Amino acid sequence: MEAFSDGVIAIIITIMVLELKVPHGADLAALAPVVPVLLSYVLSFVMLGIYWNNHHHLLQAVQHVDGRILWANLHLLFWLSLVPFVTAWMGENHFASVPVAIYGVVLLAAAVAYYVLTRALISLHGKTSTLATAIGRDFKGKLSTGIYLAAASLSLLKWWIGFSLYVLVAIIWLVPDRRLEKRLTE
Amino acid sequence: MEAFSDGVIAIIITIMVLELKVPHGADLAALAPVVPVLLSYVLSFVMLGIYWNNHHHLLQAVQHVDGRILWANLHLLFWLSLVPFVTAWMGENHFASVPVAIYGVVLLAAAVAYYVLTRALISLHGKTSTLATAIGRDFKGKLSTGIYLAAASLSLLKWWIGFSLYVLVAIIWLVPDRRLEKRLTE
Amino acid sequence: MEAFSDGVIAIIITIMVLELKVPHGADLAALAPVVPVLLSYVLSFVMLGIYWNNHHHLLQAVQHVDGRILWANLHLLFWLSLVPFVTAWMGENHFASVPVAIYGVVLLAAAVAYYVLTRALISLHGKTSTLATAIGRDFKGKLSTGIYLAAASLSLLKWWIGFSLYVLVAIIWLVPDRRLEKRLTE
Amino acid sequence: MEAFSDGVIAIIITIMVLELKVPHGADLAALAPVVPVLLSYVLSFVMLGIYWNNHHHLLQAVQHVDGRILWANLHLLFWLSLVPFVTAWMGENHFASVPVAIYGVVLLAAAVAYYVLTRALISLHGKTSTLATAIGRDFKGKLSTGIYLAAASLSLLKWWIGFSLYVLVAIIWLVPDRRLEKRLTE
Numbered sequence: 001m002e003a004f005s006d007g008v009i010a011i012i013i014t015i016m017v018l019e020l021k022v023p024h025g026a027d028l029a030a031l032a033p034v035v036p037v038l039l040s041y042v043l044s045f046v047m048l049g050i051y052w053n054n055h056h057h058l059l060q061a062v063q064h065v066d067g068r069i070l071w072a073n074l075h076l077l078f079w080l081s082l083v084p085f086v087t088a089w090m091g092e093n094h095f096a097s098v099p100v101a102i103y104g105v106v107l108l109a110a111a112v113a114y115y116v117l118t119r120a121l122i123s124l125h126g127k128t129s130t131l132a133t134a135i136g137r138d139f140k141g142k143l144s145t146g147i148y149l150a151a152a153s154l155s156l157l158k159w160w161i162g163f164s165l166y167v168l169v170a171i172i173w174l175v176p177d178r179r180l181e182k183r184l185t186e
Numbered sequence: 187m188e189a190f191s192d193g194v195i196a197i198i199i200t201i202m203v204l205e206l207k208v209p210h211g212a213d214l215a216a217l218a219p220v221v222p223v224l225l226s227y228v229l230s231f232v233m234l235g236i237y238w239n240n241h242h243h244l245l246q247a248v249q250h251v252d253g254r255i256l257w258a259n260l261h262l263l264f265w266l267s268l269v270p271f272v273t274a275w276m277g278e279n280h281f282a283s284v285p286v287a288i289y290g291v292v293l294l295a296a297a298v299a300y301y302v303l304t305r306a307l308i309s310l311h312g313k314t315s316t317l318a319t320a321i322g323r324d325f326k327g328k329l330s331t332g333i334y335l336a337a338a339s340l341s342l343l344k345w346w347i348g349f350s351l352y353v354l355v356a357i358i359w360l361v362p363d364r365r366l367e368k369r370l371t372e
Numbered sequence: 373m374e375a376f377s378d379g380v381i382a383i384i385i386t387i388m389v390l391e392l393k394v395p396h397g398a399d400l401a402a403l404a405p406v407v408p409v410l411l412s413y414v415l416s417f418v419m420l421g422i423y424w425n426n427h428h429h430l431l432q433a434v435q436h437v438d439g440r441i442l443w444a445n446l447h448l449l450f451w452l453s454l455v456p457f458v459t460a461w462m463g464e465n466h467f468a469s470v471p472v473a474i475y476g477v478v479l480l481a482a483a484v485a486y487y488v489l490t491r492a493l494i495s496l497h498g499k500t501s502t503l504a505t506a507i508g509r510d511f512k513g514k515l516s517t518g519i520y521l522a523a524a525s526l527s528l529l530k531w532w533i534g535f536s537l538y539v540l541v542a543i544i545w546l547v548p549d550r551r552l553e554k555r556l557t558e
Numbered sequence: 559m560e561a562f563s564d565g566v567i568a569i570i571i572t573i574m575v576l577e578l579k580v581p582h583g584a585d586l587a588a589l590a591p592v593v594p595v596l597l598s599y600v601l602s603f604v605m606l607g608i609y610w611n612n613h614h615h616l617l618q619a620v621q622h623v624d625g626r627i628l629w630a631n632l633h634l635l636f637w638l639s640l641v642p643f644v645t646a647w648m649g650e651n652h653f654a655s656v657p658v659a660i661y662g663v664v665l666l667a668a669a670v671a672y673y674v675l676t677r678a679l680i681s682l683h684g685k686t687s688t689l690a691t692a693i694g695r696d697f698k699g700k701l702s703t704g705i706y707l708a709a710a711s712l713s714l715l716k717w718w719i720g721f722s723l724y725v726l727v728a729i730i731w732l733v734p735d736r737r738l739e740k741r742l743t744e
Contacts, residue, residue, distance in 0.1 A: 001242075003189065003192055003561065004192050004195075004196055004238065004242075006561055006562050006565065007192065007193055007196035007197075007565055008196045008199065008200055009562075010562055010565035010566045010569060011196060011197055011200040011201070011565075011569055012200055012203075013566065013635075013639070014566055014569040014570055014573065014639055015200065015201065015203075015204060015569070015573065017570075017573075017639045017640065017642060017643055018204065018573060018576065018642075019208070020640075020643045022577070022643065022646045022647050022650055023647065025651075026647075026651035026654035026655075026656055026657055027656050028656055031660070042636075045632075045636055045639070049629070049632045052562065052632075053625070053628055053629075056562075067239070070239055071235070071239075071360070074231075074235045074238075077199075078228075078231055081199070081200055081203045081231070082203065082206075084203060084204075085203055085206045085208065088208040089208045089209065089212075092208055093211075093212035096212035096213075097212075098212055098213050098214055099212055102217070174629070189375065189378055190378050190381075190382055190424065190428075193378065193379055193382035193383075194382045194385065194386055197382060197383055197386040197387070198386055198389075201386065201387065201389075201390060204390065205394070253425070256425055257421070257425075257546070260417075260421045260424075263385075264414075264417055267385070267386055267389045267417070268389065268392075270389055270390075271389055271392045271394065274394040275394050275395065275398075278394055279397075279398035282398035282399075283398075284398055284399050284400055285398055288403070373614075375561065375564055376564050376567075376568055376610065376614075379564065379565055379568035379569075380568045380571065380572055383568060383569055383572040383573070384572055384575075387572065387573065387575075387576060390576065391580070439611070442611055443607070443611075443732070446603075446607045446610075449571075450600075450603055453571070453572055453575045453603070454575065454578075456575060456576075457575055457578045457580065460580040461580050461581065461584075464580055465583075465584035468584035468585075469584075470584055470585050470586055471584055474589070
């Protein structure tokens with residue numbers, strides 16, 4: 001399951017670059033319309049990098065899987081697979097309100113799918129398992145979900161509120177968090 | 187063989203999203219023509235997820251392979267590789283009768299290829315092997331093949347008959363089936 | 373090296389399907405222009421399947437690699453990576469003479485690259501190694517190279533001579549060959 | 559981390575071929591506009607091959623990773639993922655000055671990202687580790703970075719200066735390692 005998930009996330013993160021359409025001109029001005037697409041690509045690259053990172057750590061602690069886990073995992077991959085689509089839509093429309101909001105909806109769905117996956121894993125491994133204590137209360141996960149919900153709504157007012165909130169989530173996760181790693185090495 | 191197959195299925199399931207063409211408008215109305223493509227994407231994602239799941243379990247029980255198995259496996263992957271094409275054709279034509287029928291023909295061919303693969307595996311491992319008893323009579327596989335055949339024909343009358351039958355196959359497989367897992371853990 | 377090569381071949385074999393452009397109509401007639409592209413896709417799928425199969429068996433017997441081997445391998449992957457391009461060109465032009473000939477040139481280059489790779493492996497492992505005896509005189513490899521050369525030239529006269537010769541190469545390799553497997557299991 | 563990185567590099571190196579647009583004509587003349595794109599594809603294929611090769615060797619010596627390493631690695635993959643985009647831009651504009659310069663900027667950024675990754679790995683493993691002594695002064699790495707900087711600037715004067723310098727970097731890395739490195743470290 002880990003190899004398959006790693007493969008799918010690797011493909012998603014890479015094919016996003018196919019949405020960077022090659023400009024027709026050969027000067028710097030020709031790159032201008034690509035800039036917002038590139039910017040949204042950078043954001044999504046970081047977001048998917050965070051998912052890969054967390055997912056990778058999560059699966060390290062997994063000892064057995066069943067059909068429910070496999071499908072909870074595919075459900076997460078489904079929402080992540082929509083990221084290239086909403087990234088391109090957001091970028092090509094220069095961060096218009098609706099695409100920025102829909103981008104948040106997809107991230108929100110992925111966050112919920114990740115939560116469902118962790119719950120399924122805990123229910124299979126038991127509440128006293130290493131996995132369960134490692135996941136803990138998952139404060140960052142719940143916080144992110146809340147921020148995505150706010151971001152998706154507020155982008156309809158001003159696109160940059162939503163966008164800033166997505167960047168905020170990225171920063172929250174990029175700040176080193178040795179909690180899970182620590183518990184796993186103990 | 188498992189790594190290669192997992193890789194191919196991971197790529198197929200992911201590149202399908204490239205068929206979701208980014209709409210030009212920036213409002214919700216611009217998303218409307220994407221809805222049927224997204225719907226057919228969801229269906230195919232689930233179908234390929236089922237194949238990955240079954241294929242993954244099947245290969246766990248495999249102990250040795252020969253050239254015939256490798257080609258039976260590639261034959262299956264060939265039909266699965268056509269899924270993105272028929273998915274996009276079906277979605278972009280808003281589930282017109284012929285594309286819905288052809289979608290069923292590809293699924294039917296994949297189901298037959300899967301059956302051929304299991305037969306080749308059983309003939310190599312012997313009828314009394316764990317693998318053979320694990321596969322058993324493969325009731326679900328035969329049922330699915332029959333439904334695909336019916337669906338491909340009936341879609342020509344009404345598209346939604348075929349579509350509903352595809353959904354039915356998905357439901358049949360999504361219902362937990364611990365038979366194979368049980369036999370394997372024994 | 374094996375994982376990377378398997379990954380690249382899996383991607384090449386799968387992205388080829390992206391060249392099957394979704395037709396605009398929704399009836400069977402709309403599929404007509406896709407037929408030659410599909411036919412050339414089937415041929416290339418089999419060809420790449422043969423390469424994957426042989427390459428996979430070859431690497432099983434490899435015990436150590438150096439920089440030269442890595443580059444000989446990348447050289448082979450380079451030519452294989454051009455297969456989707458020439459496949460699409462051949463298919464979209466309904467097997468016109470020049471594209472059919474260029475298709476053969478790419479296959480010829482891949483066959484030469486495969487030969488160079490086996491020579492580099494033998495020179496590293498020694499002429500009396502299992503690998504060297506397993507590869508042996510590589511009659512099929514040399515025969516294929518000759519047929520590709522003939523096919524590339526003769527397609528300029530009649531496209532179907534070249535095409536038939538490509539099919540002939542595929543058949544030569546699809547006929548079970550337990551020589552390498554036998555030597556490896558000894 | 560190695561499997562994921564290998565996967566991403568394998569995908570990047572392969573999807574580049576999707577930028578080779580199938581020409582509409584069926585004669586050799588129709589291939590003419592593809593030639594510069596093919597040429598830039600060959601260059602980038604070699605460049606990514608060098609990265610894969612070095613990265614692969616680097617990770618062999620790695621004994622443990624932390625969050626910082628994972629992100630330094632993703633940072634490298636990000637810049638490599640932009641290679642298909644700048645390759646296509648450079649090729650489709652027949653090596654115009656600005657695209658050739660931007661190509662160098664992306665390679666420069668990737669070289670810096672690789673350097674940052676090696677520093678992070680050394681700081682984690684210690685200055686006396688096998689890894690640190692294996693990386694050594696990394697003369698070739700620093701030299702390449704310098705050449706990229708020069709190439710990116712000089713392409714604005716004459717495109718072929720930049721292009722020749724990229725080829726020079728490729729040659730520096732393709733020349734077998736040990737002899738040269740030994741001489742350089744003496």
